Amino acid sequence: MTAEYRLHGDVAVITLNNPPVNGLGYDTRVGITNGLEKANADAAVKAIVITGAGRAFSGGADIREFNSPKASQEPNLLSVIGAIEHSAKPVVAAIHSVCMGGGLELALGAHYRVAAPGAKVALPEVKLGLIPGAGGTVRLPRALGVETALNMIVSGEPVNSELLAGLPEQKLFDKMAASPEALLDEAVALAKEMAAKHADGSPLPLVRNLAVKHPNGDAYFQFARNMVKGMVKNFPAPLKCVDAVENATKYKFDEALAKEREIFIALMQTPESKSLRHIFAAERAASKIADVGDDVKPREVKKVGVIGAGTMGGGIAMNFLNAGIPVTILETKQEALDRGLATIRKNYESQLKRGKLKQDKYDQRMALLTPTLAYDDLKDADLIIEAVFEEMGVKEQVFKKLDEVAKPGAILASNTSTLDVDQIAAFTQRPQDVVGMHFFSPANVMKLLEVVRGKATAKDVLATVMQIAKKIKKTAVVSGVCDGFIGNRMIERYSQQAGFLLDEGATPQQVDKAMEKFGMAMGPFRMGDLAGNDIGWAIRKRRYVEKPDMKYSKTADLLCELGRFGQKTGAGWYDYQPGKRDAIPSKLVEDMIEKHRQDQGITPRKISDQEIVDRLVYALVNEGAHILEDGIASKAGDIDMVYLTGYGFPIWRGGPMQYADQVGLFNVAESMKRFAKNPRDDAAFWQPAPLLAKLAAEGKTFN
Ligand code: NAI
Secondary structure (H helix, E strand, O other): OOEEEEEEOOEEEEEEOOOOOOOOOHHHHHHHHHHHHHHHHOOOOOEEEEEEOOOOOEOOOOHHHOOOHHHHOOOOHHHHHHHHHHOOOOEEEEEOOEEEOHHHHHHHHOOEEEEOOOOEEEOHHHHHOOOOOOOHHHHHHHHHOHHHHHHHHHHOOOEEHHHHHOOOOOOOOOEEOOOOOOHHHHHHHHHHHHHHHOOOOOOOOOHHHOOOOOOOHHHHHHHHHHHHHHHOOOOOHHHHHHHHHHHHHHOOHHHHHHHHHHHHHHHHOOHHHHHHHHHHHHHHHHOOEOOEOOOOOOOOOOOEEEEOOOHHHHHHHHHHHHOOOOEEEEOOOHHHHHHHHHHHHHHHHHHHHOOOOOHHHHHHHHHOEEEEOOHHHHOOOOEEEEOOOOOHHHHHHHHHHHHHHOOOOOEEEEOOOOOOHHHHHOOOOOHHHEEEEEEOOOOOOOOEEEEEOOOOOOHHHHHHHHHHHHHOOOEEEEEOOOOOOOHHHHHHHHHHHHHHHHHHOOOHHHHHHHHHHHOOOOOHHHHHHHHOHHHHHHHHHHHHHHOOOOOOOOHHHHHHHOOOOEHHHOEOOEEOOOOOOOOEEOHHHHHHHHHHHHHHOOOOOOOOHHHHHHHHHHHHHHHHHHHHHOOOOOOHHHHHHHHHHHOOOOHHHOOHHHHHHHHOHHHHHHHHHHHHOOOOOOOOOOOOOHHHHHHHHHOOOOO
16 A cells, blocks of 8 residues: 555544655556545545655655656646646645655645745755656745746755745745644545535635746846856756746746656756766666665664774774774774874864864864773774785784774675785685775775675675665765776776877876866876876786786876876976975876887877767777676676766766767777777787677667
8 A cells, every 4th residue: 555545533544655655656646546546436534634654745756657658648737737636625745854856746635735844854865867747846836936936946956944934925834733743634624624614615726826936037037047157057947947937027927837748757857867867767777786685784884993093993993983883993003093183183173173173073083082002992883994015914814903903793805906805705714704805995985885795794794784885975886896896996087188188199187177078077097196106107007916917008107107196296297386286287197108109119299088978988988898798896886886986987977877878888889899900909808898799789778
């Protein structure tokens, strides 16, 4: 039952019951229209109340129906709202907790609305690259006035019911209930009162009949457009919200409603909306692991230990302190411990100075932090995360020690970015308790957490880490064990292509500009300078031994031989002024690249920005396909989440796999064939992953 029907005396109460947020899926919609019909057919019923069970009135469309034809199957939301408006008996919406999107549009169709205090009211469709599509842009301005409604529709942000109820001349709520507990009784009482009032057959009030106008309409909408344009250059929906609300003021209700529908349908087809809807679903899906069901109970994490107070350890500790979880941080030497603590303090103090943190919170957080040099102090920790030097020998020492001191059931995590988590687990007698937690730098800022599942990692360990990730506000994505996990394994291919582009004639700044125009937060060379070019150098040195057939441009090695490791050495692919991060194109680097071309007998050619983007993004996509095939990632959406939250891939493109889907995998495969013919490139590199070739041939997509 997704909508229940019960009589409260002579009032029929229809309660939406479709957990978790009473999404308006097909069954729920049928439940509502059946309830309305039944109530109208029953002479003993005088009025109707619609409300929601549990944690919401309604959160709007049911995301499980997102891409299914069921979403628009009759009765669709417009018909349900029509049925409410046409009910001969008064319909009262009893709103509480969450009233969003289609849920608010449904309530706007009712004759009366009662709200509980604390209800969150929103039309968040813009966040999915859409406008409200069931009358929201036409009715909300009538109920709240043009400006308040437009602000809500353009921002998509929730507003508290009391705040809306306090607006002068608002017509959204007929009444505020004294409390959420009193809501239903008060709604039933209002329903009875209104049934008596309209017993004479006088027409019931409808939002559609309210007037809507703005005293300076043209100027106001022009102003609104200018404001919105500046804020959202890669997304079409916000401006369309302005169009739709303006239509509401210029056209008759039904005409404006039809125009809203047209805009909604057109936006559904845009790549931006497809990407945003994909991300919405992928983010939720990433937190679920196929073979770790709800029956797997997470372990309790009340105390955390961090080993190593360097770049990563300090940031990792801050995540837990911010969430109110005590952290004991361990180092081998007092100076290193002091240095680590000073960095954490400095970070918080800078937040304090910028007004981002209050003094009492700062004090609370620092009080939760215990520095130590003694492993014994970790014996109570429920989760211990290691962030020491990236050397197997050091990891071995640490994990053997942890195995001795950690309490039974404690989770032992490694933040390693390249080492084999299974090998690390084997240093202990409890490999089932070992897992990778790969944070990204700066660890207190970056959203991504790759959770590396070893072959022995217990299911409840995974469930715990996924839960704790949510608590510290990370986007957790599960990766299998392999060199580089998901993100860095792909970025290596991307950097490889970036190097070939330099050999062939591009400059670092041209490549960076092309990628930044595509939407990447930073091009590959600026990224290298930020992360440290020596990291890639160390990896390549390893590759030259492990995989001697692998082809690389030598330019990055030449750069490192000059000691140009990036921002930390004041010079990398670019020059840097002391203390500044602005990347200044370097004559020395250009000459170095040119000399390398001459040594190799390469005549440089002009390379288009499109070729740069295609080669770099498809390098990611092809490796992503291998990662899927190898079972390192369980779904393409996980790979997209890694790139969106950890590597600055543009949100409006939905992630590399989603982008490839939108280009069409057939087209991607064709381009790869073309690149393979370029003698300066690497034909083996462009051999399409079997999964990519198969999907392309079948006309299918990754997501
Ligand atoms: P770091 O060199 O800044 O810090 C390492 C810290 O560990 C130092 O303070 C050192 O004194 C301490 N340490 C070394 N041996 C120890 C031991 N036996 N017991 C206790 N403390 C010990 O290194 P960073 O960058 O923080 O890296 C740490 C780990 O995080 C490595 O495994 C690295 O691969 C990984 N990682 C690094 C990222 C980065 O961007 N720096 C990103 C993601 C992971």
